[in-house]
Amino acid sequence: MLSSSLEDYIEAIAVLAGDSGYVHASTISEYLSVKKSSVTAALRNLKKRNLIEYQPYKPFKLTLLGQERAIEILQRHTVLRDFFVHVLQIEMEQANLAACKIEHAIGADITEKLVDFVRDFKKERSI
Amino acid sequence: MLSSSLEDYIEAIAVLAGDSGYVHASTISEYLSVKKSSVTAALRNLKKRNLIEYQPYKPFKLTLLGQERAIEILQRHTVLRDFFVHVLQIEMEQANLAACKIEHAIGADITEKLVDFVRDFKKERSI
DNA sequence: ACAAAAAGTTAGAGGTGACTAACATAGTAT
């Protein structure tokens, strides 16, 4: 199982990856508001789980496995944000913050139902 | 700030309290599926924060402050469960499990909006 | 009341994940 902390790192790498897919530790450090030494510890953990390609002192990128996990995580984030914005009418920025906190706790089943619900809701109201 | 672990203990105490308000450690231990020694550690922490009245080897209960926290926590649980059951049409048992996981991550703002939304949703459909 | 059983605590250890401070490597500019 992937801890919510490691999911945050995966998500950050996916979000911050440029065209090459490579990201620097300091970029993650700023984005997640953690120290660089904490990033290093997380990178070692992610590498151990085959989720990133990583050599010390070098930029790194998600493996295919890591990309798969990132897609799941980002989908959960997106559906929650959409729900907050379109259904609960929360501001985008607040919605993103809230989605970050909750996304780790929802499973595939709820995500699926929520995706359907938000799609139908938008259709009904022609959004 | 209260960790999600401590919120679980607070919630358990509130749920398991009888008429007297008092609960035994072993009741919590079974309910949360943790060892009794873990309960002891949590109780010391909760007492330190003035959330329970507790003397070693004795049953314990929530303080007024603890009760206030419990009410907030239970409200978040309830609104999430209602949303899952009535809106997403998830089975009650599944909904309760999911609510347990997520309730720690939602704040007062989202809770409030969700309460309103679920109330309106039920009204519209005359549930 | 007193022995046995149940309930609760303590001590010690392990995993996670963050931090600081000191050190090492990489990139840049003259």
Place this chain on the structure above:
DNA sequence: ATACTATGTTAGTCACCTCTAACTTTTTGT
């Protein structure tokens, strides 16, 4: 090329939360 700066890592510490095993207190039953 070398010195400077930025970036990244290591070592050591701390907090949190759990566990097992051994011990203490309370409750129960005869």
